[in-house]
Amino acid sequence: MKNQLPIKVVVVGAGARGKDVYAPFSKLRPDLMQIVAVAESDDDRRKAMADTYDIPPERCFKNADMLFDSPKCADMALIATQDRQHFGHALLALQAGYHVLLEKPISPDLDECREIARAARKFARMVVVCHVLRYTPFYQLMKQLLDAGRIGDLVSIHHIEGVAYWHMAHSFVRGNWRNSEQSSPMILQKSSHDMDILLWLSGKKVKALSSFGSLVHFLPKNAPQGAGTRCLFCPVRENCCYDAERIYLKVNQTGEWPTNVVYPGTDRQGVIKALKSGPYGRCVYQGGNNVVDHQVVNLEFEGGLTASFTMCGFTHRINRQTALFGTKGEIYGDFEDKKIFVREFGKPEEILDVTDYATDFSGHGGGDNKMLEDVMTALHKGRLSGSLTSVEVSVQSHVLALRAEQSRISGQVIEIC
Numbered sequence: 001m002k003n004q005l006p007i008k009v010v011v012v013g014a015g016a017r018g019k020d021v022y023a024p025f026s027k028l029r030p031d032l033m034q035i036v037a038v039a040e041s042d043d044d045r046r047k048a049m050a051d052t053y054d055i056p057p058e059r060c061f062k063n064a065d066m067l068f069d070s071p072k073c074a075d076m077a078l079i080a081t082q083d084r085q086h087f088g089h090a091l092l093a094l095q096a097g098y099h100v101l102l103e104k105p106i107s108p109d110l111d112e113c114r115e116i117a118r119a120a121r122k123f124a125r126m127v128v129v130c131h132v133l134r135y136t137p138f139y140q141l142m143k144q145l146l147d148a149g150r151i152g153d154l155v156s157i158h159h160i161e162g163v164a165y166w167h168m169a170h171s172f173v174r175g176n177w178r179n180s181e182q183s184s185p186m187i188l189q190k191s192s193h194d195m196d197i198l199l200w201l202s203g204k205k206v207k208a209l210s211s212f213g214s215l216v217h218f219l220p221k222n223a224p225q226g227a228g229t230r231c232l233f234c235p236v237r238e239n240c241c242y243d244a245e246r247i248y249l250k251v252n253q254t255g256e257w258p259t260n261v262v263y264p265g266t267d268r269q270g271v272i273k274a275l276k277s278g279p280y281g282r283c284v285y286q287g288g289n290n291v292v293d294h295q296v297v298n299l300e301f302e303g304g305l306t307a308s309f310t311m312c313g314f315t316h317r318i319n320r321q322t323a324l325f326g327t328k329g330e331i332y333g334d335f336e337d338k339k340i341f342v343r344e345f346g347k348p349e350e351i352l353d354v355t356d357y358a359t360d361f362s363g364h365g366g367g368d369n370k371m372l373e374d375v376m377t378a379l380h381k382g383r384l385s386g387s388l389t390s391v392e393v394s395v396q397s398h399v400l401a402l403r404a405e406q407s408r409i410s411g412q413v414i415e416i417c
Contacts, residue, residue: 006034007376008074010098012064012089014040014049016261017103018080021363022130025372026053032376036074039067044264064089068096075379076101076126082176083183087112090127094119099126099384101375104192106391106398108184113398117391126384128375129394131196132367133320135374137358138335139197142322146201150342151326154202157307158323161194162315166247168293170258172313173218174244174280178289186291187211187408188401191311194320195297195404196397198309200388201324204301205396210413211404213295217314223285230281232272242284244275297404302417335365 009026011018018040026033037059040046050060061067064081077093079086080103087107093100100120106113106129120127133139146154163172172190177183187195199206228234231244240246248259248271255266262280263270275281293313300306319336329344338354338361360366374386385391403414 005376005380006030006032007076007379008034008036009076009078009101010037010039010059010067010074011035011049012039012067012077012079012093013081013085013103014038014042014045015080016257017130018078019045019049020257020260021368022078022080022101022372023049023053025369028369029373029376032373032380037061037067039064048264064092068092068098072097075099076375079103083108083189087116090116091119094123094125094127097123097125099379100128101372102127102129102391104129104131104394105184105188105401106394108180108188108402110398110402113395117395120384120391124384126375126379127391128371128386128389129391130368130371131193131389131394131397132364132371133193133197134200134367134388135370136335136365136367137361138333138338138340138354138365139201139322141352141354141357142324142331142333142340143201145331145340145342146324146326150329150344151324151331152328154305154324154326156305156325157198157201158325159194159198159307160310160312160321161191162317162319162321163190163311163313164315164318165241165313166251167258167318168313169218169242169247169284170261170280172291172293173284173287173289174282175261178287178291180291185401185405187213187295187297187311187404188398189291191295191309192394192397192401194309194311195400196389196394197322198299198307199393199396199400201322202301202305202307204303204305206400206416207300207302208413208415209297209299209400209404209407211295211297211407213292213311213408215290215292217293218284218287218289220285223283227283227285229283229286230276231283232276232281234283244281245272248275248280292408295404295408297400297407299400338365 035053038049039061077098078101079089224236237243252259263274295311297309324331333340340352342350407414
């Protein structure tokens with residue numbers, strides 16, 4: 001039986017993604033989605049969710065176990081907890097009868113990724129992983145141009161993810177994803193998006209891959225002479241681009257991501273106080289992080305297609321750049337600039353402005369809201385997958401990311417299929 005709109009949703013994990021990115025869609029499209037319960041260990045975040053979405057006290061839970069042990073109260077569980085909690089929480093949700101919208105990655109353990117796909121089939125439930133790049137106007141247009149044969153047969157792809165120096169420092173040196181043993185390898189946590197988009201653009205399976213990368217900069221040996229362990233008390237911070245006060249109060253603003261992760265309000269002094277004692281005020285060279293700060297992956301697809309992917313934490317801005325090379329031309333696109341260049345051999349270059357094709361570029365270039373719209377609409381129509389993706393498809397990107405990490409560590413070429 002098809003669900004009636006809006007789709008009722010419980011939010012598990014009210015952090016930056018759950019509370020600040022996905023939940024607000026229910027305000028934008030109340031006809032499609034309604035937040036009816038929350039599970040969150042942090043009292044302030046749980047209260048903020050309750051106040052914003054009028055969630056009654058009996059549906060505010062301190063953890064996922066309490067939520068899923070209570071009577072089922074919604075259609076879908078939106079799971080946005082920490083990486084190594086995703087598998088357990090998703091499995092609990094499926095067993096309790098919920099469909100699942102799951103923040104990536106599914107799990108850093110490939111067996112657990114496959115187990116979630118099996119559980120989705122067993123319980124006849126939708127599981128969609130938030131691989132939102134497929135839904136962005138930018139990659140939608142690039143895919144349309146490719147499928148229309150504008151550059152002939154695709155031969156090679158060159159794809160770059162620039163993390164931005166301050167984002168690297170925030171999330172992967174100071175933040176929750178700084179240690180792969182506690183979260184996930186960088187290539188999975190940050191770049192499963194990119195493995196997914198390479199699979200989608202190519203429409204082919206990967207035969208083999210190799211990967212190289214390491215942590216070269218954010219190490220104690222690279223700290224400036226005389227540097228302290230915390231930015232606000234460091235005697236040499238004036239000339240350090242990773243100074244926490246500069247990143248959170250000059251490069252970024254109070255009340256906005258990522259500064260609102262440091263301190264949830266807009267008070268400058270609140271941010272300063274948090275930097276004096278919290279993890280985001282630590283020196284980037286003394287943080288005990290172990291994830292790579294740069295990595296490359298080379299992929300061989302069926303039919304001879306090749307692709308190269310570069311993830312780099314040393315860029316000025318967050319951006320992705322993608323070049324598609326075909327037998328009759330090339331397509332180049334800059335995600336942040338929203339420009340796509342079509343160069344058919346022997347013809348004048350055509351420059352396409354993606355803003356001519358869409359208006360919403362919020363949240364991953366417009367992908368977040370489009371994904372949520374698609375998932376909620378699919379549930380209403382009784383489908384168990386999104387129009388562009390499914391948990392089985394997402395497992396494939398996890399295979400590539402985890403095998404790339406295996407290759408990086410072993411130095412070997414890894415056969416995939």
